[in-house]
Amino acid sequence: MTIATRAVGVDELRRAWNAVQEGQFLEPRPMDPGAAPRPTGPVVAGDRTWRPRESVLPVVGCLPQAGATSLALAIATHGSPARVIECSSPTASGLVGAATAELGTTSSGWTVGRRGAVHLARLSAHHLSAGELPLPDEAAAGTVLSVLDVGWKLGQMLASHGWLSATVDAAPQVVLVGTATVPGLRRLETTLTLFGPSRPVVAVRGPDPRRWPRELTSAMGPATRSQHRTGRWVAVPHDKRLAVRGIDSAPLPPALVTAARDVLRHVSAAAHPQEERS
Template identity: 35%
Template sequence: MATARGDGTRESERARGDKSRTLTGWVTVAAAHAGAGASTVALAIADAAADTGRGVHLIEAAPPYCSGMVAAASAELGCNADDSWRRGQRGDVVIDRRATDADIERWPAPPRSCHGATVVDLGLLDGRWNELPDDLRCTVVVCRPTVPGIRLTEHLLGLLAEQPLAVAAIGSSRWPGEVTAGLGPRLRALRDAGRVVAVPLDRHLGLTGLTADPLPKAVRAAGGVLVELTATGTTQPTAAMPSRGAHR
């Protein structure tokens, strides 16, 4: 194993990441549909949380073939003992991303330098629920404010009922009439409660993808708003919503 520079975690600890350990307090981010922008939002949350001066642990759960974090670190620190996770450093954010396509057996051990938030980029969960612990609670759902986008968002919110939630909508805060007219009860309730955050669509970022460069200020500011919302522990608003169905 390559020893991680600037990380004091012992090698034996690095090999013992545990998929079953409690995830209470983790900020998790999931895409409601393909191309929603979950990785951008997860990185914005992590960077904003790191502004407190405490190290942040960012984990990308998506397989390597659809990684959005491959170029987000400014330094690569090597793989863990069983070569299942690859670690990188981005300022005060330590990024762990999957090194293989194998199912997640255990979460990477947290680095000793990280005493702040743990942020998990779940990506698109469709067909991958079995990879995740039963108690993993999604806190941020990412979508595009289009008619198909809000339909898929409403579906995912139904699977995540009774969980603390905010929605990050990539694009303008002013939604077209066709979109607002098609809002389902869950997304409408979150919007009415002020828990839908507009994340500006940055053309340059859309062209380059995530890199080691700082995120645009407006995107990072939206990440700060999401940090505050996910810290409140407020559960998803309920407004005559049907009961939760099986998600597996």
């Protein structure tokens, strides 16, 4: 059998890519035998909107390997009883070895586990856009905080139409995770301009900027400098064991949990400015 093909122009490819970015192509697709059930289309507003009972704190990595997942887990550990909802692809998951007890896969398509008073949820299937993600399951009884490990490129996520972009857009505070490198500071500056000055708490892996070499301090943009000047900045220490082994079931480094405590302190101060001044 001969299949006829035709050339595809650049304009048509561009239109198709724009449609992908806007989620216009998301229609029901056949489910593979044995695959976990998931929504048949993009999650939209209305009765499909996520309405958590607990507080929600998004954590956004400004660039790959910034340490967003480990910080999200540390925040949940310090703020427990809590959970981490990891929204990245299963092939990019940093929580595969994090649980001390695996609890299986839910009917909505989340693989769940537990480590102490922290519950973990990571995706069990691949999704083409953040707008496809299934709604998170209801949190376990007593959960006071859900930490969203966003895990998508920020532009892709914000352009999608689903609960994740709506949640990040509505969150009063967002944690932005970067690195004390020139590329990391450039990405941090760009990300800060998308959120404005009042919502982000910045967590940067590396020493405090007062100890940086000149080439790093000169790479700080105006939004980044303002963030440090106003004190909404946490230095996250580099841990060699975590860098080599990744997140496993062992306890997190105490210094990382301390940094997470400082992040939550800044988040709380932003939410209750009168209390902070008193």
